[in-house]
Amino acid sequence: MSSSAPTRPLCLIPGPVEMSSTVLQAHSTPATAHTDPKFVEAFGQVIEKLRTVVGTESAQPFVIAGSGTLGWDQTAANLIEAGENVLVLSNGYFGEGLADCMETYGAQVTRLRAEIGNRQPLAEIAQALRAKKYKAVTVSQVDTSTGVLGDVKGVCELVQEHSPDTLVVVDGVCATAAERLYFDAWGVDVVITASQKALGCPPGISVVVVSQKALGVLSERKTPVPAYYVNWNRWLPIMRSYEDRAVKYFATPCVQTIFALNTSLNELLADGGMESVFAAHERTSARVKAAVASWGLKTVAVSPEVSATAMTAVWLPESITPADLLPRLKARGVVAAGGILAGNAHRYFRLGHMGITATQDNGYVDIMLKAAGEALEESGLAIGSSGRCATPPRL
Numbered sequence: 153m154s155s156s157a158p159t160r161p162l163c164l165i166p167g168p169v170e171m172s173s174t175v176l177q178a179h180s181t182p183a184t185a186h187t188d189p190k191f192v193e194a195f196g197q198v199i200e201k202l203r204t205v206v207g208t209e210s211a212q213p214f215v216i217a218g219s220g221t222l223g224w225d226q227t228a229a230n231l232i233e234a235g236e237n238v239l240v241l242s243n244g245y246f247g248e249g250l251a252d253c254m255e256t257y258g259a260q261v262t263r264l265r266a267e268i269g270n271r272q273p274l275a276e277i278a279q280a281l282r283a284k285k286y287k288a289v290t291v292s293q294v295d296t297s298t299g300v301l302g303d304v305k306g307v308c309e310l311v312q313e314h315s316p317d318t319l320v321v322v323d324g325v326c327a328t329a330a331e332r333l334y335f336d337a338w339g340v341d342v343v344i345t346a347s348q349k350a351l352g353c354p355p356g357i358s359v360v361v362v363s364q365k366a367l368g369v370l371s372e373r374k375t376p377v378p379a380y381y382v383n384w385n386r387w388l389p390i391m392r393s394y395e396d397r398a399v400k401y402f403a404t405p406c407v408q409t410i411f412a413l414n415t416s417l418n419e420l421l422a423d424g425g426m427e428s429v430f431a432a433h434e435r436t437s438a439r440v441k442a443a444v445a446s447w448g449l450k451t452v453a454v455s456p457e458v459s460a461t462a463m464t465a466v467w468l469p470e471s472i473t474p475a476d477l478l479p480r481l482k483a484r485g486v487v488a489a490g491g492i493l494a495g496n497a498h499r500y501f502r503l504g505h506m507g508i509t510a511t512q513d514n515g516y517v518d519i520m521l522k523a524a525g526e527a528l529e530e531s532g533l534a535i536g537s538s539g540r541c542a543t544p545p546r547l
């Protein structure tokens with residue numbers, strides 16, 4: 153562990169995440185015109201590096217001021233026309249939100265829901281893809297409400313086999329730059345993400361990476377894009393221009409956040425690139441999952457195969473609620489999150505361990521696990537010398 157343990161509570165929720173001091177410095181630069189050559193260079197680099205993060209040569213990143221939700225709107229407004237079918241693989245709160253967003257733009261949505269803590273069996277997805285022609289299928293790579301990992305590769309393979317025209321849309325808001333994703337190799341069409349999670353930056357940037365196939369779908373629309381700000385036809389010349397290191401204006405970019413993202417991407421890609429970033433998240437996640445087992449508790453995700461590496465959601469025993477636990481964690485220097493799954497929010501808590509918490513040797517995971525173990529014990533969980541809990545968890 154590094155000797156400089158922070159003197160403030162660590163933000164170890166599943167986003168926003170802790171940021172490095174260099175990212176924070178980059179975020180507090182003086183007022184800078186969006187036409188300034190330094191900014192033009194930084195913006196151009198951000199677009200290029202985002203391709204590396206998701207593993208694509210040819211897809212087009214859109215980097216637009218907004219939060220992750222704006223990526224839902226961008227995707228729905230640009231790629232779906234009213235009345236078209238969309239299959240949403242929903243593993244929780246965020247799958248449902250994405251489905252609602254699609255419906256807002258007139259999509260006919262089929263929600264294929266999984267049991268809490270699980271993901272849809274591939275056979276069910278294949279059946280759905282055979283039953284109807286879908287314009288797009290959406291998969292939450294990590295549903296932040298449950299910590300369940302979607303099978304992006306499996307979904308891509310099914311689409312290629314059963315419905316190759318269907319676009320594969322990945323909600324990577326709580327996954328991109330933490331969970332393995334190989335955009336070109338797997339055949340992904342859209343990745344939606346945001347700056348404040350594993351990209352290690354303040355909130356404020358909506359990132360969407362779009363395949364050339366999906367851009368072709370946009371150009372062949374029969375109806376106009378029913379939105380102004382998120383219309384990719386307006387943003388495409390801007391992205392291309394900044395990548396060519398030339399200024400072009402449509403709407404003011406979030407200059408400081410883009411400086412911060414460029415710094416954060418530099419750090420992310422510095423040593424060993426994305427393979428080492430993924431491996432660091434996997435090691436960190438294994439430590440957290442082992443600690444959960446040592447407390448005698450269970451993760452909401454029902455098996456290692458369906459568990460995210462970016463975060464962990466943990467069922468609490470009957471006698472403990474997040475309202476009991478979270479203040480005790482905070483008193484020990486760790487901000488964690490309660491549940492958000494409708495009807496079950498009071499039954500579990502969530503820890504985020506993505507970004508520099510996973511990739512840098514800062515001791516944050518030690519602090520988090522020590523604080524959580526102590527807070528659980530103080531809340532009444534009996535963690536014996538065997539590390540097992542006397543109160544059986546609910547599942």
Ligand SMILES: Cc1ncc(COP(=O)(O)O)c(C=O)c1O
Pocket residue numbers: 167219220221222246292294295296323324325326346
């Ligand atoms: C999986 C997922 N999708 C979408 C969102 C929405 O992102 P934002 O809160 O940045 O709008 C979140 C937020 O946590 C998320 O975790």
